[in-house]
Amino acid sequence: MARAPIGEGHLKYIVWYPLALLLAVLALLIWFKGSPQLGQSASDSVTVLSESATGQWLKLPATGVEGRLSSRYVTASEERRARVLQNLSEFRAAYKQLAPFIEIRAAAGLESRQRLAQRLGSELSHYGLGRALTGESRAPQDGERAALILYGSRGNAEMIRGLLAALSPYLAGEVLVQFDEAMRSDRLELYLLGEPGFTGDGVAVFSNK
Numbered sequence: 001m002a003r004a005p006i007g008e009g010h011l012k013y014i015v016w017y018p019l020a021l022l023l024a025v026l027a028l029l030i031w032f033k034g035s036p037q038l039g040q041s042a043s044d045s046v047t048v049l050s051e052s053a054t055g056q057w058l059k060l061p062a063t064g065v066e067g068r069l070s071s072r073y074v075t076a077s078e079e080r081r082a083r084v085l086q087n088l089s090e091f092r093a094a095y096k097q098l099a100p101f102i103e104i105r106a107a108a109g110l111e112s113r114q115r116l117a118q119r120l121g122s123e124l125s126h127y128g129l130g131r132a133l134t135g136e137s138r139a140p141q142d143g144e145r146a147a148l149i150l151y152g153s154r155g156n157a158e159m160i161r162g163l164l165a166a167l168s169p170y171l172a173g174e175v176l177v178q179f180d181e182a183m184r185s186d187r188l189e190l191y192l193l194g195e196p197g198f199t200g201d202g203v204a205v206f207s208n209k
Contacts, residue, residue, distance in 0.1 A: 045168065046161040056157070056177040060164060063172045069197025069205055073112035076119065076202030080169040084123050087166035092127045095159055098186050102130030102163060106192040113192050116204050120167065120190070130188075146176035147194020147206035154179040156188070163188065173206035 049057040076084075102124055106117035121132025148171070152160050160177055173194075183189075196204035 045165045048161075049174065055179050058161065058164060058175045058177055060168045060172050060175065063199055063203045063205060065199040065201060065203060067200060069199060071112070071195070071197060073115045074198035074200065074202045076170060080201055080203070081123070083169040084167060085126065087169070088123060088127050088129060091162055091166040092129055094162065098159070100129065100156075100159060100163070100186050100188060102188045102190060104130060104132040104190050104192070105134070106132075108134075110195060112196060112198070112204075116170075116196060117192055120170065123167075123170075145208040147173060147192075147196075147208050148175040149178060149191040149193060150175055151178050151180050151183060151189040151191075152187070153181055153183055153185055156185060160188065170202070171204055171206070174208055 045061050047059040049059050051057075104117045104121045104124070106113040108114075117132045121130060124130030150160060150164070157177070157179075164171070164175060192206075194206045194208065196206050198204055
């Protein structure tokens with residue numbers, strides 16, 4: 001029995017269906033590679049510079065913004081704020097069971113540093129992740145040149161990098177992480193000690209002197 005000839009309409013389906021399927025697979029692969037939750041951890045954007053028995057030196061991603069920095073406080077752009085809020089939403093979801101809480105403290109004597117602490121605390125409080133507090137800071141245990149110090153337990157090293165990655169649209173520079181095993185596993189403390197310079201869209205750049 002002779003087979004019926006393939007019509008022009010059926011031929012189009014035969015040609016275009018595999019092509020459409022291939023394009024869908026490629027799009028999925030591209031999305032998977034770019035996703036911080038499914039592809040690579042968002043904490044990978046924070047670089048470990050060195051490590052000791054008491055802590056780590058971490059480097060936040062570069063701002064991607066060129067030009068002179070302002071010593072005056074600069075309000076963050078809406079684009080950067082949206083990125084931070086999205087990052088914190090994903091951070092909260094990733095550590096939902098642990099329910100971390102972060103306290104932000106700024107050394108006295110500089111209005112721009114205090115306002116930055118309030119900005120960070122406000123965004124964290126939006127998701128119940130933390131707050132900004134006033135008060136004296138701890139003294140660093142591993143060097144005196146740290147402009148940013150974060151305290152937490154060693155077991156939370158990955159979570160610490162995840163938090164810093166989430167806040168990186170607002171911050172740039174190096175961070176001294178001090179491990180404190182006396183702290184609760186769901187608690188972190190971030191201290192702003194250096195003098196920040198601000199980009200035009202509100203990124204606070206800290207340098208260690």
